[in-house]
Amino acid sequence: MDRAVASTLSGLALPSGAWFYPGGGWLAPRDYARELLARSGSRFRGGTDVATIERHSGLWRVLDEQRQVIAEAPVLVLANGLGANGLLASGRGEVPWPLTAVRGQISSLATDGHPATLPCPRLPVAGGGYVLPQTGGRLLFGATSQPDDIDPALRDADHRLNLQQLAGLSGGDVEAWSSLPWQGRVGWRAVTSDRLPLIGAVPDLEALDRTSRADQPRFVPRQRDARGGLYVFTGLGSRGITWAALGGQLLASWISGAPCPLEADLRDALDPARYALPRWRSDS
Ligand SMILES: Cc1cc2nc3c(=O)[nH]c(=O)nc-3n(C[C@H](O)[C@H](O)[C@H](O)COP(=O)(O)OP(=O)(O)OC[C@H]3O[C@@H](n4cnc5c(N)ncnc54)[C@H](O)[C@@H]3O)c2cc1C
Numbered sequence: 001m002d003r004a005v006a007s008t009l010s011g012l013a014l015p016s017g018a019w020f021y022p023g024g025g026w027l028a029p030r031d032y033a034r035e036l037l038a039r040s041g042s043r044f045r046g047g048t049d050v051a052t053i054e055r056h057s058g059l060w061r062v063l064d065e066q067r068q069v070i071a072e073a074p075v076l077v078l079a080n081g082l083g084a085n086g087l088l089a090s091g092r093g094e095v096p097w098p099l100t101a102v103r104g105q106i107s108s109l110a111t112d113g114h115p116a117t118l119p120c121p122r123l124p125v126a127g128g129g130y131v132l133p134q135t136g137g138r139l140l141f142g143a144t145s146q147p148d149d150i151d152p153a154l155r156d157a158d159h160r161l162n163l164q165q166l167a168g169l170s171g172g173d174v175e176a177w178s179s180l181p182w183q184g185r186v187g188w189r190a191v192t193s194d195r196l197p198l199i200g201a202v203p204d205l206e207a208l209d210r211t212s213r214a215d216q217p218r219f220v221p222r223q224r225d226a227r228g229g230l231y232v233f234t235g236l237g238s239r240g241i242t243w244a245a246l247g248g249q250l251l252a253s254w255i256s257g258a259p260c261p262l263e264a265d266l267r268d269a270l271d272p273a274r275y276a277l278p279r280w281r282s283d284s
Helices: 003-010 028-039 082-094 156-170 237-256 265-268 271-284
Strands: 054-056 059-063 069-073 075-077 102-108 125-127 129-131 138-142 183-192 199-202 229-234
Touching: 028 183, 028 237, 054 082, 059 075, 075 082, 075 237, 082 183, 082 229, 102 237, 125 156, 129 156, 138 156, 156 183, 183 237, 199 237, 199 265, 199 271, 229 237, 237 265
Parallel strands: 075 229
Antiparallel strands: 054 059, 059 069, 102 138, 102 183, 125 129, 129 138, 199 229
């Protein structure tokens, strides 16, 4: 859409034209997770830290710090973001892929009392940063992106960066908003070196030898057998909410043998075994 149409539709004075995604939207990640869990009918147990994983009598076990078994099953999926590598290392000692933490801070401002000065869009608007329609009396916008930054504290400088992004999207004035009281949240994205997720069966590096084919990740041996196996679902970077549903279908097809929802080369591109190949080649 050209700038005039995009500005009318979004309710912001956009600096340029824009793509419009009629099926797009926004959601609260926690509500989304709750809804998916409820729909799946699965039993959820939260608030428990897994310290170690191990394979025992054909089952995968998760254990707490006291080495008490929390649960065991034929199939185990490590879907715990940046914690996946630590658990994998606890089970087999070797992690074949890089996973780094990229810090992100989002900001929010109360719209009550300031509606005239704040740019409240009718639709989510994304470009250099993003801003959502106001919800619960707050305007949410962001976000920053800082690799290898483990500081959990909210930072004024990051809030200012978010204000600048908001101004870039809406043509507003940072100085007019900078005295307003703000809230924020800090989180970390789990990012791979090729910026693609890791979804699939964990490779068996010990079984990877000179007789294994190395031209495609799909030929790499895995830590699984006819009963079950070890799978991973992480490295979702800045798109985990966007990718979660399709990634879930892909993972289900890995585990159950159901038809794959993606074409083969895209499945390979997300296959965690892709990181095993170059190293194996250089070791050969
Ligand atoms: C500021 C910011 C803005 C973002 N905006 C967007 C966006 O607009 N759209 C989008 O699609 N994505 C966005 N993302 C990315 C998105 O949040 C992530 O990709 C997504 O949350 C990844 O989901 P996950 O379940 O793999 O990991 P996480 O959300 O990190 O969840 C992993 C969970 O595992 C738990 N865990 C870890 N280790 C253990 C253990 N040993 N035992 C028990 N539990 C454990 C953790 O406590 C955590 O609850 C954003 C991220 C940030 C930081």
